[in-house]
């Protein structure tokens with residue numbers, strides 16, 4: 001089989017069903033990978049045991065390949081707890097029987113701890129984790145406490161116990177590596193989600209309030225010459241009241257899309273309130289900001305939000321303020337806000353650039 005075919009088989013076995021929500025897909029795939037890798041591990045171990053001629057453990061390892069395959073099937077049907085329970089039961093049985101069969105000093109006892117680690121980092125509910133930990137702990141404790149008092153079932157195993165211990169150590173090393181790799185993947189995923197949620201607005205995917213104000217703060221601290229443009233959608237409440245909140249959300253997404261498309265590479269856009277957006281323009285002249293504002297108006301007029309058969313034209317009122325006009329960042333934000341309020345009072349769909357200049361729709365266009 002070529003590496004491409006193997007990769008396709010791996011993807012087919014591990015990829016999440018389409019119906020699964022995006023945020024659960026990665027977790028689903030990591031667990032599916034665990035089942036496939038566990039099957040391969042048992043298969044590998046069965047091959048080693050063929051060499052050592054221990055038929056019972058060969059059969060048990062092949063049985064574990066079968067149970068891991070069954071667990072993967074349950075997992076594909078989204079019966080996640082059942083899948084994990086099947087896998088854990090089979091592995092626990094295998095470890096216990098291996099200790100009884102070969103003897104307590106052949107390295108099988110390490111697998112109890114690996115099983116516990118694997119279960120604890122799984123996506124099982126906390127109450128299942130507590131119950132299963134208690135079962136694994138009890139079985140491990142009973143087996144290890146009784147170990148000095150029993151004679152292994154397979155007495156001739158003494159001859160190759162050293163080989164088995166070595167094989168077990170290599171396997172434990174590999175499995176531990178896999179568990180740590182998985183932990184790393186989970187940590188990275190969480191970190192990525194936290195960073196994304198802390199930076200971006202979930203609805204419009206532009207920067208959130210905290211992140212856009214942070215951008216402005218950075219520029220202020222670097223004493224850069226920058227300008228703020230505060231935009232607020234006009235009569236947005238009517239959109240919600242007439243067409244519903246879902247339509248309102250769609251309009252907000254459309255507004256963000258239009259504004260983002262009108263910006264230059266260095267300009268930063270964030271959503272600071274319900275239907276309010278803030279643009280930070282680093283090192284820009286008034287004319288440049290005016291030209292972006294005109295572009296936004298033109299694009300909004302040319303591409304109103306289209307919802308199935310419905311066209312929803314929305315306009316923005318805008319307030320502009322430049323850093324050089326004030327002595328603090330808070331004063332700058334307040335100034336943009338005051339000018340936005342004036343744009344609203346002046347009839348909406350206006351841009352207020354200074355305390356004297358109001359630029360209406362016709363002039364901006």
Ligand SMILES: Nc1nc2c(ncn2[C@@H]2O[C@H](COP(=O)(O)OP(=O)(O)OP(=O)(O)O)[C@@H](O)[C@H]2O)c(=O)[nH]1
Nearest residue numbers: 232233234235236237238240245246248249274275
């Ligand atoms: N769909 C949707 N609506 C939101 C969201 N956040 C805030 N809103 C709504 O936005 C509307 C804002 O209404 P107002 O503050 O009265 O403003 P307006 O109707 O745009 O009127 P003016 O700003 O004065 O032109 C309210 O109905 C809020 O419920 C959101 O995330 N999604």
